[in-house]
Amino acid sequence: MTWRVAGAARATIGTRAKQEDAFAIWPSAAHPAAQDGEGVLAVVADGMGGHAGGEVAGRLACETFISAFSGRHGAAGDRLHTALGASNSAIAARASETAGLRGMGCTLVGAWIDGAGLRWVSVGDSLLLLFRAPDVLRLNADHSLGAFLDDQARRGKMSAGEAASNPYRNALRSALTGKKIEILDLQGDPYPLAAGDWLILASDGIATLAGDEIGDIVYANRDGAAGEMAERLIAAVEAKRDPDQDNATVVVLKIEDDATATATDESPTRILKLTTPPATGSGLESTQRVRHTPAAYQLFRRYRSWILGIGMGLMFLIGWMLRAALG
Structure with missing residues (x-):
């Protein structure tokens, strides 16, 4: 059995003065593959720091990541880890050469798809999403820091209000800055994919959309082309007209049967031979769900104290009326 991977990317500058996001897909016209059919690599970086530092850091990290991964052989997980380290070292080297770039850095998420499945590495808050209807x-x-605080609240170590009101929620606990990488997420074992899956790599500017909004957009356009999907996601971000909209970048990868037609403007389009059966939905329990709970359930959770209080009051009133009626 074989499948086809089609990819496309779109971005918006938002209300920022410059675009500090960067992305890359390999193979491409600029970076051809040495062996056809090996796999597809996608990477997104969100730069930060200084007058031009963020823009330089993001672009440099993506270029170095692709070069380091494609120039190395061996286990995919090792290649991802090595590419991440190479990107971090490249940022350190460039910052040491140019005083105006000191303090620059970026987040990074890289995903590799081959016949065995999906592997990834990430640092920071850029997202890797899987749509599986x-x-x-x-x-x-x-x-x-916001994700850490929310986890502490779920564990009962602080209140949800304290977590939500912390002024440093957007601070990063780990990033590529040229220094030691404090925390990284490396999935070296293949995560099973299936025809019909969509993968989305995105900078945190996509967070203007709620999880259910992203799900609705992908579901509504699931039979379309990758380029169309990327355009719809960015258009939805821009439609919010958020006065503080950050740069937003998406790279979408569509996993489909080999027999499915693919639009000619998508790059890359690769045929991969499956070495494992497609996933049937098992093994998803450990992943973090982005899709929101139903509105009725959210309403109950928000006002449950009032609802329970009113319910208890009604029960007391009914009991009093029954006692009065029975004498």
């Missing part, structure tokens, strides 16, 4: 799942870890 009807759910959208976040596969990689979120290294923002």
Whole structure:
């Protein structure tokens, strides 16, 4: 059995003065594959720091990541880890050469798809999402302080209000800065994929859309081309007209049967031979769900104290009326 991987990318600058996101897909016209059919690599980086540092860091990290991964052989997990380290070292070297770039850095998420499945590595808060109807799942870890605080609240170590109101929620616990990488998420074992899956790599600017909004967009366009999907996601971000909209970049990868037609403007389109059966939905329990719970359930959770109080009051009133009626 074989499948086809079709990819496309789109970005918006948002309300920022410059675009500090970067992305790359390999193989491409600029970086051809040495062996046809090996796999597809996608990477997204979100730059930060200084007048031009963020833009340089993101672009440099993506270029180095592709070069280091494609120039190395061996286990995919080792190649991803090596490519991440090479990107971090490249940032350190460039910053040491140019005083104006000191303090620059970026987040990074890289995903490799071959016949065995999906592997990834990430640092920071950029996202790797899997759409497998009807759910959208976040596969990689979120290294923002906000994600850590929310986890502490779920564990009962702080209140949800304290976690939500922390002024440093957007701070990163780990990033590529040229220094030691404090935290990274590396999936070296293949994560099983199936025809019909969509993968989305995105900078955190996509968070303007709620999880259910992303799910609705992907579901509505699931039979379309990768380029169309990427355009719809970015258009939805821009339609929010958020006055503080960050750069937003998406790379979408469509996994489909070999017999399915693919639009000619998509790059790359590769045929991969499956070495394992497609996933049937098992093994998803450990992933973080992005898709929101139903609105009725959210309403109950928000006002459950009032609802329970009113319910108890009604029960008391009914009991009093019954006692009065029975004398």
